[in-house]
Amino acid sequence: xxxxxxxxxxxxxxxxxxxxxxxxxxxxxxxxxxxxxxxxxxxxxxxxxxxxxxxxxxxxxxxxxxxxxxxxxxxxxxxxxxxxxxxxxxxxxxxxxxxxxxxxxxxxxxxxxxxxxxxxxxxxxxxxxxxxxxxxxxxxxxxxxxxxxxxxxxxxxxxxxxxxxxxxxxxxxxxxxxxxxxxxxxxxxxxxxxxxxxxxxxxxxxxxxxxxxxxxxxxxxxxxxxxxx
Ligand SMILES: [Zn+2]
Ligand SMILES: [Zn+2]
Numbered sequence: 001x002x003x004x005x006x007x008x009x010x011x012x013x014x015x016x017x018x019x020x021x022x023x024x025x026x027x028x029x030x031x032x033x034x035x036x037x038x039x040x041x042x043x044x045x046x047x048x049x050x051x052x053x054x055x056x057x058x059x060x061x062x063x064x065x066x067x068x069x070x071x072x073x074x075x076x077x078x079x080x081x082x083x084x085x086x087x088x089x090x091x092x093x094x095x096x097x098x099x100x101x102x103x104x105x106x107x108x109x110x111x112x113x114x115x116x117x118x119x120x121x122x123x124x125x126x127x128x129x130x131x132x133x134x135x136x137x138x139x140x141x142x143x144x145x146x147x148x149x150x151x152x153x154x155x156x157x158x159x160x161x162x163x164x165x166x167x168x169x170x171x172x173x174x175x176x177x178x179x180x181x182x183x184x185x186x187x188x189x190x191x192x193x194x195x196x197x198x199x200x201x202x203x204x205x206x207x208x209x210x211x212x213x214x215x216x217x218x219x220x221x222x223x224x225x226x227x228x229x
Contacts, residue, residue, distance in 0.1 A: 003028070003052045006207050007199055008160040013037075013052040016204065019045035022113060024074045024203050027166060028053060029157065033136035035063040037088070038155060038166045038201070042113060043077030050085060063088050065135050067142065069168035069203065070152040071096040072178075073110045073117060080120050089123035091133060093144055096151025097125035107149075107178065145192065147185020149178055154192055165214070167192055168203035171221060182227040189218050189226070 003013045006027075012018065014026030023041035026049060035058055041049060053063065063086040068076050070092075079100075083090055092100075099107035103119035110117035124133075131142040138157070145154045148169045155166040170189065174180035193215060200214035201207050208214045 002055055006201065006209075007162055007164055010159065010164055010199075010201075011056065012201075012207065013056075014041050014045060014049045015206070018052070019048045022074055022077075024072075024168070025201065025206065026078075027201050028056070029140075029159075030056075030058055030061060031136055031138040033061060034065065034138075035061050036065045036067060036135055036140065037063060037082065038067050039069055039075040039168065039203070040066060040078035040082050042074045043081070043115065046078040046081040046085070049078060049082070062086065065133070066090050067133075067140070067153075067155055067166075068092040068096070068100075068122075069155070069166065070149045071099040071104075071108050072149070072169070073108050073113050073115065075168070075203070076100060076108065076120070077110075077113075077115065077117070080118065083120075090120070091124040091126070091142070092122055093142075093151035093153045094125035094127045095144075095146070096149055096153075097122040109178065143191065145188035147181055147188045148172060148174065149180065150184075152188070154188075156195060156197060162198040163195065164199045164201065165192065165195060165197035166201045167218075168201075170200075170202055170218060171205060172225070174225065182225060186222065186226045186228060189222050193218055 009030035
């Protein structure tokens with residue numbers, strides 16, 4: 001199955017249904033002059049992901065940027081091959097960049113999947129709460145939203161009248177072995193709700209196409225797992 005358009009210039013190009021059972025949801029943003037990929041799947045499907053991107057036909061727009069929302073293998077396994085194929089830079093939060101740069105089999109969860117994760121250099125590892133990423137003439141906002149992992153991030157963009165939020169692994173799982181922290185997660189989720197986004201692109205469970213659905217989705221998890229400080 002090929003890519004699906006979610007909103008003007010925003011596509012789902014990979015997922016457990018579209019590319020490989022082990023893959024997270026992989027999203028592509030066409031900014032006109034450049035393309036941005038959000039996450040890369042577990043690694044074995046990079047050729048299918050690339051074919052899905054190629055079929056969209058953005059020949060004159062290079063895939064310049066790969067944003068990794070966190071360090072788990074189902075999100076980062078394809079990063080090395082896609083970085084090389086497109087000459088893209090890899091951007092993520094510095095707290096999750098070190099497991100990649102060190103080839104940490106435990107924190108990347110690679111051992112769970114029975115694969116070996118080779119150390120991968122991160123081109124831009126940002127620190128702090130918020131980073132505005134310039135891509136061509138556009139801006140993406142990267143927010144540090146720890147909880148699932150210490151360096152988990154969420155991404156949003158205002159495009160054609162809608163705010164699109166890439167929240168990724170909102171649903172967990174939350175494992176102390178992977179540095180999960182429920183108090184951090186609770187404040188991260190409240191931060192996401194306060195963005196008043198119109199569309200949620202989630203890490204495994206697809207797309208929620210209204211603020212009402214997005215809010216209900218996050219609030220359901222907050223009711224189940226939320227821990228106030
Ligand atoms: Zn995931
Ligand atoms: Zn994860």
